[in-house]
Amino acid sequence: MKCTKCAAPAAINMRQHRLALCGDHYVEWFRAQTERAVSKHRMFSREERVLVAVSGGKDSLALWDVLLHLGYQADALYIDLGIDDGIRYSDRSLTHIHRFLAGRPEANLQVVDIEQVCGASIPDASRLTRRGRSKPCSVCGLVKRHVMNRVARDGGYDVVVTGHNLDDEAAVLFGNTLRWQLGYLSRQAPVLPASSQGLARKAKPFHRFYERETAAYALVRGIDYMYDECPYSVGATSLRHKAVLNELERQAPATKLQFYLGFLRAREEGAFEGLDAARPDLSACLECGQPTTAGQRCAFCRMWEQVNARKGRLGEPARAENSR
Amino acid sequence: MVKLTFREQEFEVPAGITVGQALAKCQLNPHTVLAVRQGKLITDDVVLNEGDEIRLLAVISGGREAG
Ligand code: SF4
Ligand SMILES: [Zn+2]
Numbered sequence: 001m002k003c004t005k006c007a008a009p010a011a012i013n014m015r016q017h018r019l020a021l022c023g024d025h026y027v028e029w030f031r032a033q034t035e036r037a038v039s040k041h042r043m044f045s046r047e048e049r050v051l052v053a054v055s056g057g058k059d060s061l062a063l064w065d066v067l068l069h070l071g072y073q074a075d076a077l078y079i080d081l082g083i084d085d086g087i088r089y090s091d092r093s094l095t096h097i098h099r100f101l102a103g104r105p106e107a108n109l110q111v112v113d114i115e116q117v118c119g120a121s122i123p124d125a126s127r128l129t130r131r132g133r134s135k136p137c138s139v140c141g142l143v144k145r146h147v148m149n150r151v152a153r154d155g156g157y158d159v160v161v162t163g164h165n166l167d168d169e170a171a172v173l174f175g176n177t178l179r180w181q182l183g184y185l186s187r188q189a190p191v192l193p194a195s196s197q198g199l200a201r202k203a204k205p206f207h208r209f210y211e212r213e214t215a216a217y218a219l220v221r222g223i224d225y226m227y228d229e230c231p232y233s234v235g236a237t238s239l240r241h242k243a244v245l246n247e248l249e250r251q252a253p254a255t256k257l258q259f260y261l262g263f264l265r266a267r268e269e270g271a272f273e274g275l276d277a278a279r280p281d282l283s284a285c286l287e288c289g290q291p292t293t294a295g296q297r298c299a300f301c302r303m304w305e306q307v308n309a310r311k312g313r314l315g316e317p318a319r320a321e322n323s324r
Numbered sequence: 325m326v327k328l329t330f331r332e333q334e335f336e337v338p339a340g341i342t343v344g345q346a347l348a349k350c351q352l353n354p355h356t357v358l359a360v361r362q363g364k365l366i367t368d369d370v371v372l373n374e375g376d377e378i379r380l381l382a383v384i385s386g387g388r389e390a391g
């Protein structure tokens with residue numbers, strides 16, 4: 001198969017777009033598509049300061065690479081979760097980010113080490129809470145959202161961007177549709193505006209790329225990303241949904257694209273408007289000042305209070321309090 | 325023969341078939357992998373030669389929070 005633009009051997013064939021491209025033309029196309037998504041959804045401008053949440057994986061490093069190339073003021077944040085699980089997952093992820101930085105003196109990285117800042121790693125904190133007893137993902141997600149927002153606010157960033165791709169978005173959409181979670185459906189968007197109560201704007205410039213495409217970009221660009229998965233992602237529902245969608249894609253190319261873009265169109269036409277009206281008002285947490293729906297103190301502060309009160313009891317399972 | 329590696333698995337397929345046919349033989353969904361030969365990405369229609377070594381990269385990632 002030949003590149004549609006120059007007839008060199010193609011590096012990738014995108015059946016859903018009927019487009020095959022060589023490495024050079026692929027990089028060009030990928031960056032132009034990102035630029036289009038950013039301007040179409042008014043995610044951010046070149047005058048604004050962008051905070052890229054990087055994990056060391058293909059999507060977030062590819063995103064940082066593209067934004068730097070397009071001339072955006074993009075700094076990155078790495079949250080060290082302290083995940084080891086025998087494969088030194090967090091340490092190795094950071095090593096990949098440092099390698100990425102080596103060739104890019106203009107790039108700025110900020111690292112937040114959760115154990116240092118909060119007093120325990122994510123797996124340890126999870127063991128000490130009801131929220132995280134079976135799996136640390138819920139605690140992890142809460143902490144990541146909180147820290148990203150705080151770093152954005154304290155650092156004067158206009159927007160937080162993440163490397164979510166179309167497969168991620170389609171899997172979430174699929175899950176929310178299976179359970180008809182209308183509130184979640186109404187809030188799933190390529191860009192979420194900042195709230196007056198202090199939530200930073202959030203954007204996903206890669207929301208239209210298949211996961212295979214972000215991986216191909218990283219590969220063609222020679223980005224040495226963290227290939228291994230977080231050990232706790234094994235068996236995740238999102239992975240099961242991705243597998244189903246990819247099976248449909250195999251039988252009928254462009255299924256994922258149509259599913260997700262059809263949703264975005266319906267959303268833009270107002271199909272989900274008013275559905276999150278029941279969302280409670282946000283107020284500032286008395287302890288950390290970040291927006292919370294919980295009334296007095298936010299879920300993040302309450303969780304760490306519980307963790308720090310129970311520390312020293314590590315190794316013991318958390319008690320099931322108020323479980324009935 | 326052609327050798328394909330995917331994570332810790334190894335597969336062998338006869339030369340002369342395409343990448344796409346090789347993936348089908350290994351029961352891998354072409355939408356979930358990228359095929360690399362000598363450091364270069366190749367498309368599914370490329371015919372494999374005797375002695376080729378193909379690295380198949382998994383492209384699907386992410387836990388609950390796409391961590
Ligand atoms: S898989 Fe779970 S624990 Fe691992 S990074 Fe993602 S959310 Fe965190
Ligand atoms: Zn070309």
Ligand SMILES: [Zn+2]
Binds near residue numbers: 285286287290298300
């Ligand atoms: Zn708080």
